[in-house]
Amino acid sequence: MSVENKILNLKANVAVIGLGYVGLPLALNLAEAGYTVTGIDLSVSKVNLLNRGESYISDISNEALRKVNHTGRFMASSEFSLIQYADVIIACVPTPLNDYTDPDLSSIYAVVDYLQTYMKKGSLVILESTTYPGCTEEIIQARLEATGLQVGKDFYLCFSPERIDPSNRDFTLNNTPKIVGGVTLKCSNMASELYKKICKDVITVSSPKVAEFTKLLENTFRSVNIAFINEIAMMSEKMGIDVWEVIQAASTKPFGFMPFYPGPGIGGHCIPLDPMYLSWKAKYYKFFSRFIELSNSINSGMPDYVVSKLHQLLNQKSLHINKSKILVLGVAYKPEVNDDRESPALELIKLLIEEGAHVNFYDPYVEYIELENGRTLFSVDYDVNTFKQYECCILMTAHKAFRYEELKDLHVPIFDTRNAFSSFDDSHIYKLGAGLLHAGKDQEQEEMLQKITVAQG
Structure with missing residues (x-):
């Protein structure tokens, strides 16, 4: 049976690499849908906790984890060799910034090394980790094809940005639209069919670059607007005006205004980092984003x-x-x-x-x-x-x-x-x-x- 048919018939074996805030909910949702899922993580302590039914993610209760464990369709491991049994490999690994605010892609390179060693022909590879436009093709595709494999024939490759918002009960993995961008049309179709089993809406875009840029645009938009309202807050203090009252009043306008709120800075795994990925890549094209750099300066200050x-x-x-x-x-x-x-x-x-x-x-x-x-x-x-x-x-x-x-x-x-x-x-x-x-x-x-x-x- 082809991998495509295995995905359609819930017969595919799925390996999710990285069991953090993104990977663990994804792995459990896929297992609940009927796939056999192996979660792979470097942390032996995390693996042991998961196999005992103990969650370290606040959005996932022990009860929910144990319910999936009891189906026999999910197991956690620190053995990357298990990739060889997977029809679908999804990478949800960290992509932080280094001390110079440049992308640290070491985890993605490590995943590619494991793929080169263990991945079987015909597998679907999906990257969910936030990265710069072009990364999926420039690193994963290029390095796998350097071994003699051909994308769209010997393996299938997509980028699908994670949109996890921890503690958000209204918008979860299931009802947040899923973006998919494949290197070929068949790549996109295979990934779309997989995600349709767990996501209400799946939107296919023309390429991995578009999907990668989409995630960066979403969070750069937020970073820029938060920086703007932080500056407005500092301005309002000088004027002796309560910015919170101003925002509340402006929010009564039913069109043309979207409220953002000031604060002591930005945090988390997305908003402080994603804009810098975009700014970093733009410099390769001799384009310097003043908005991104200024926003980063205001928010970090x-x-x-x-x-x-x-x-x-x-x-x-x-x-x-x-x-x-x-x-x-x-x-x-x-x-x-x-x-x-x-x-x-x-x-x-x-x-x-x-x-x-x-x-x-x-x-x-x-x-x-x-x-x-x-x-x-x-x-x-x-x-x-x-x-x-x-x-x-x-x-x-x-x-x-x-x-x-x-x-x-x-x-x-x-x-x-x-x-x-x-x-x-x-x-x-x-x-x-x-x-x-x-x-x-x-x-x-x-x-x-x-x-x-x-x-x-």
């Missing part, structure tokens, strides 16, 4: 901006950051996840420690973080009496699990970078983008009016 505002806040209390006890509320990059990758809270904590502050954090989802100096910082327990001893709290992640009224009632100065305390108007709560101090804002406006009156005679 937001933790520094938060520290500068904290200086002002503490100065009003006749305090200094040096030796102050500061509690960071939330270090995950977004609410309701245990993922701290690229979280702006990590940069903020580093900056505060460098300035001599005594920093702790509380996050109900993140047990500990690794600092650059090799030190491990553990989340403190939730204890309101202990929290009262801090000079300041900084809200970095707006977890729904936080007891906001209890935190407000501590009467410890709170710097809210997410507008999470919007339902309270207490004078000790200060919002990013709304002017630092209630009294200070009124005083600045009064002084400005006096200056105008004097100037007008």
Whole structure:
């Protein structure tokens, strides 16, 4: 039976390489649909957890994992040699940036090495890892064809960007449209038939390059607009205007406006990284994206901006950051996840420690973080009496699990970078983008009016 018919009849053996936030949900969904799936990961500890029915991904419960395990259609392994039994190989490996903000494609190169060693003829290979336009063909296709294989005949190759949004209950793998771009039409058709078994809508585009560019456009759009609203927030503070109220009012327009919200920076596995892939590749064509570079500069500078505002806040209390006890509320990059990758809270904590502050954090989802100096910082327990001893709290992640009224009632100065305390108007709560101090804002406006009156005679 051909691989194409195996896919159509749920007889294909599928290998998913990389069992993180992308690969694990994909593997389990394919197994639930009826395919026999082998999940392959370098981490032996992760493999052991999965085979015991213990999930390390917040969106996947132990119960859901064990239900799939009991079907006998899913197993995890750290043996890459199992690729030789797969009809379909899907790579969901990390593609971070290096210290120079250039793409680190070492994991993709490693996958190709394994494919060259173990892949059988006729296999369908799909890359889901975010990368630059052209990567699928320039690295995977070129290296496999260098061994004498021919794409569209001896193997089939596609790019299909992952669109996972951790903790999003409304849009999941099943109801988020799936983009597929194959090197040949048959490549696209085979991948489309596979994804149709688990995704409601599958959209085929003309090439892997288009599919690769699509993912980068989606997140570059977000990065640019977040940077724009961060700059607007800084502008509004200078004017003594609450940017959150402005955004709320502008959002009443039913056309021509899409709300974005300011914050202490961007985090996660997509928005901070994807635009830099696009900018990096564009330079090969002597094209320099000013929007992308400027947006990256603004967004990556937001933790520094938060520290500068904290200086002002503490100065009003006749305090200094040096030796102050500061509690960071939330270090995950977004609410309701245990993922701290690229979280702006990590940069903020580093900056505060460098300035001599005594920093702790509380996050109900993140047990500990690794600092650059090799030190491990553990989340403190939730204890309101202990929290009262801090000079300041900084809200970095707006977890729904936080007891906001209890935190407000501590009467410890709170710097809210997410507008999470919007339902309270207490004078000790200060919002990013709304002017630092209630009294200070009124005083600045009064002084400005006096200056105008004097100037007008």
